Amino acid sequence: MTDILLLLLGAIVVNNFVLTQFLGVCPFMGVSGKLGAAVGMSIATTFVLTLSSLLAYLVYRYLLLPFDLDFLRTLSFILVIAAVVRFTELWMQRSAPLLYKVLGLFVPLIASNCIVLGVALLNVERAHGFVEAVFHGLGAGLGFSLVLVLFAALRERLATSDVPLPFQGPAIALITAGLMSLAFMGFAGLA
């Protein structure tokens, strides 16, 4: 139980995928313009991460290992992730068409979010079990959601503030992300 909690906490803050491992920076910069869209993206990404982490574990454990096909893991994980993202897209189109309109192109882009593949590969590398793999995925998703929502809120404040001309736009956003990353370094060594 403590192990799971530590794993979850570690994935959310200590080894935050965006701010300390610099994975998934593309959606982090791309969908953080508006808080509402960021929340929607967070939910979708967390869902994809948890589900794909679970499925990737099952594929690795029960399909690749018995056939001694360890070297195929990247390829088959990408296949699984693409399918999960497509499923999420279909489901979102049906149950949240408004959110689907707002997120638009960024939903299929979850497939190329390297956190998703990163978590699946790290699960193999660290020999996580089934429960651990699921919670690692969930933690990565929650961590991504946390920093994405924080960053979106910061950028909404930035949009109304008086930024010097050379720093306007993506420049100030990247500097803000860097400062957030520095802040998250303070968690290092906690778990």
Added chain:
Amino acid sequence: MDTLLTAAGVLLALALVLGTLLGYAARRLQTADSTLVDRIDALLPQTQCGQCGQPGCRPYATSIALGGPINRCPPGGDATIRALAHLLAKPPVPLDPVHGVESIRKVAYIREPECIGCTKCVQACPVDAILGSARHMHTVIISECTGCDLCVAPCPVDCIDMLPAHPPQHDWRWPRPDQRPVNAALIATDLRPGAA
């Protein structure tokens, strides 16, 4: 060589299973194709009257795109049903009388001296074609009015008439000599004695 074949087989099986699941999900979570909805919506008369049972023209277009009936739009009438049938390659069906009957295009007209300025018709209008504020006379912007009838019922003093709109040119014919043209603007005028 053996490993190669197993690898290909396993990947193929994995892709097959995922593809089947996705195909099943796509069928279960079917949604209306948005470009089709746009094309259907373009054929509807945009009265937003709600006579079809949907809250407006676009929701009706969505329901048609999902396979719903095409004969529920009285303002559009037979012409709209034929256009929809042509677009969707369905047989044209007569208008469903449950939802209303086709009539000539009308516009709302407020008899302004009688208007008490209650703003009830302003709130009822789905296309914001009625101008006016509280305790001031209201009036209808004819070019915006879709003739949907929705403002007639809320009016507490019944000062709204549905008059025939200026007919389109191909439909226009001379008025019969034995009938005086119905022109509500003459109600409060003395230009032609006996007309009012």
